[in-house]
Amino acid sequence: MHYTIYFENANHHYVNIDFELDTKGSETLVFHLPAWRPGRYELGNFAKNIQKWAAYDEKGQPLIHQKLTKDSWKVQCKGAKAILIKYNYYAAELNAGSTYLDENQLYINPVNCLLYVNERMLETCTIELKLPSNYRVATGMKKVKENGDRVILTAADFHELADSPLIASDTLQHNQFVLDGIEFNIWLQGECKPNWAKIICDFFIFINEHFVMMKEFPVQEYHFLFQLTPYAYYHGVEHLTSTAIVLGPGNEFVNKDWYDEFLGISSHELFHTWNIK
Numbered sequence: 001m002h003y004t005i006y007f008e009n010a011n012h013h014y015v016n017i018d019f020e021l022d023t024k025g026s027e028t029l030v031f032h033l034p035a036w037r038p039g040r041y042e043l044g045n046f047a048k049n050i051q052k053w054a055a056y057d058e059k060g061q062p063l064i065h066q067k068l069t070k071d072s073w074k075v076q077c078k079g080a081k082a083i084l085i086k087y088n089y090y091a092a093e094l095n096a097g098s099t100y101l102d103e104n105q106l107y108i109n110p111v112n113c114l115l116y117v118n119e120r121m122l123e124t125c126t127i128e129l130k131l132p133s134n135y136r137v138a139t140g141m142k143k144v145k146e147n148g149d150r151v152i153l154t155a156a157d158f159h160e161l162a163d164s165p166l167i168a169s170d171t172l173q174h175n176q177f178v179l180d181g182i183e184f185n186i187w188l189q190g191e192c193k194p195n196w197a198k199i200i201c202d203f204f205i206f207i208n209e210h211f212v213m214m215k216e217f218p219v220q221e222y223h224f225l226f227q228l229t230p231y232a233y234y235h236g237v238e239h240l241t242s243t244a245i246v247l248g249p250g251n252e253f254v255n256k257d258w259y260d261e262f263l264g265i266s267s268h269e270l271f272h273t274w275n276i277k
């Protein structure tokens with residue numbers, strides 16, 4: 001399953017998505033958008049953010065589709081070898097489990113906005129991001145290629161994809177360190193003045209505590225993805241190889257109470273790596 005993600009006017013908050021899939025001879029295919037997301041045990045309605053949805057065969061001919069439920073669509077394949085679904089997603093909400101686009105960043109929680117086909121969930125997924133050339137990408141997903149305006153990411157299956165948020169921006173601040181052979185990455189998006197030496201030192205201390213208690217870490221690489229807002233906010237969502245945390249106000253790094261919350265939520269979300277699945 002292959003996804004191409006791009007946008008034209010970021011301030012309009014519409015993310016464009018092209019989803020390509022070979023039909024493997026199926027006469028009909030049913031496409032779904034998840035109604036669930038990691039860390040939240042209730043039904044979601046992400047499909048309400050889709051404004052247009054169309055299906056084409058490999059020659060670009062439109063195919064007939066029918067909406068079955070609020071988040072599923074059935075396509076008549078008519079002998080097509082491959083199907084292209086072109087749709088968009090309104091991304092104007094910023095929290096630790098949402099998808100958001102503005103002139104500063106593209107922030108994607110794939111579970112909100114990437115379609116899948118039930119019987120094909122275990123297939124490899126690739127994402128191609130078409131971005132402004134100075135953008136960098138923060139994610140726990142594997143980067144196959146990152147050059148200029150084209151970044152290709154891969155996930156072993158849809159479950160891994162749905163569990164891997166990403167931030168793409170030209171204002172990301174980044175630092176990393178290695179503890180017991182595991183690479184830890186800290187990504188900060190939004191206005192803030194981090195004291196990196198202190199942050200690295202404090203993360204090292206709490207992560208080491210986790211390691212002493214749990215003995216081994218389940219993954220080789222981990223990413224803390226922070227959205228620092230100008231207003232007060234406190235929300236984190238756990239994933240296997242990363243966490244998305246929205247915290248604000250981002251200019252409070254020097255405030256001890258705020259900084260303790262910053263460490264506290266980071267420690268909490270990291271601890272989920274041992275027990276979310």
Ligand SMILES: [Zn+2]
Pocket residue numbers: 238268272
């Ligand atoms: Zn929790």
